[in-house]
Amino acid sequence: MTSLWNKIPRVVYYMDLLEPVVSLGKWFLGKAKDTDSVEKFENELASYLFLDSIKCLSHARICLYYALKSYENQEGDEILMTPINLPDMVNMIRILGLKERFVDIKRSDYSIDLVDAKNKLSEKSKFLFVTHLNGFIPNMNEIEKFASDHNLILIQDTTQNFGAKYNGMPLESFGEHSFFSLCDLKVLHTHMGGALVSNVKERKIKVEELTSNELKSLRFSYLRKFLVEDLIANLILNRIFFNFFVFPVLKLITFYVGSQNIQDLTNGKGVKFGKVVFLKGLFGGGGDVLSEEVPADMLYKYSSLQAEIGLKRLSYLERVEKRRIYFAKLCESKLTIPEKNRFKRSEQEHVFWKFPVYCEDWITLQKYLMDRGIDSARSNLPCLSDLDYLKSSDKTPVAQALVKNSIYIPLHFYLKDDEIEFVIDAVNKYFEGGGE
Structure with a gap:
């Protein structure tokens, strides 16, 4: 049972408390600018998931960006997509001149409602972008058949289904592209990052070409924000600190200003007391923003600093x-x-x-x-x-x-x-x- 000593937090952070401090030291040793360990991490991660290859990038949303960009698209081409995901996914779609169409999901298991998807098809429909949630495995045969029957290119976000298989096959082996996040609260957390799986040789080559030409070295000013977030989150979720400080504060905030404020904090919107907002942008980026281009800081090469953390995680x-x-x-x-x-x-x-x-x-x-x-x-x-x-x-x-x-x-x-x-x-x- 729980007691004064063992309150249970709402989430788990898959990172050691001192990892951000260690990463700061590695920055000064140049690990954030070199990529020597990246290929080894990509290969071992692919092997762990029984996949042929993986390309590590800066964020999951950047994986979507390059997956879409690897095709010859026309302005206004449409993407049928399930609607529960990061708002910035829509930015990646619109920046490329594409249009999102939101498709409902099933009450039973959060999987895509293919009847609703069929109703939202148009002459401009080109992609089917499915986000799998909660670690629930959908009927991939039905999804793949729907995409094939309607000449749609299947792309998957498998972040919440890391390591999942359908009939013994990795989820990422279905469709032309799949990707998953390597950021906070994920089982494989490397400060930030995303992993892209491309199953079509032509697309894989195109992604390599695009990323080789467009990605720069990771900047400390960008990394710093994630190190601070990771340090704070680790402290907050430390069992002792959570028991004696965080949990009582959560109860007070929930009682006086409502539980939505806690959720707003984790979404980057901060905690609101009256008309004053505190800690805005600490987690999640600071709210709803429409972008006309991908922020330059996001277009960086996945680094050895991150890869070495990933290799350590894979071991257990x-x-x-x-x-x-x-x-x-x-x-x-x-x-x-x-x-x-x-x-x-x-x-x-x-x-x-x-x-x-x-x-x-x-x-x-x-x-x-x-x-x-x-x-x-x-x-x-x-x-x-x-x-x-x-x-x-x-x-x-x-x-x-x-x-x-x-x-x-x-x-x-x-x-x-x-x-x-x-x-x-x-x-x-x-x-x-x-x-x-």
């Missing part, structure tokens, strides 16, 4: 993944909540990057768990079709409801078995008591 990643998946399966088997609050998944080997519970009265559930020392949260990814500044006319009501009403239960790999049992018991008791 399998153990971490197995532990988290074990806890998720245990939770799934022991939860006695109503079917309407569960998610129905296929028989695939899901990797459970997150464990959501659907609850329209999520605020009450969150407070109930917090009173028992369990910090929980909704997704920090928005439903993009709902963002007013994007001015989309596409309707995605299921995605909107899932973003609004899904709350994630913390099942971190480092927790003890009795702590996981305590979390499961708390969720069950909430619903047994009439919670919805």
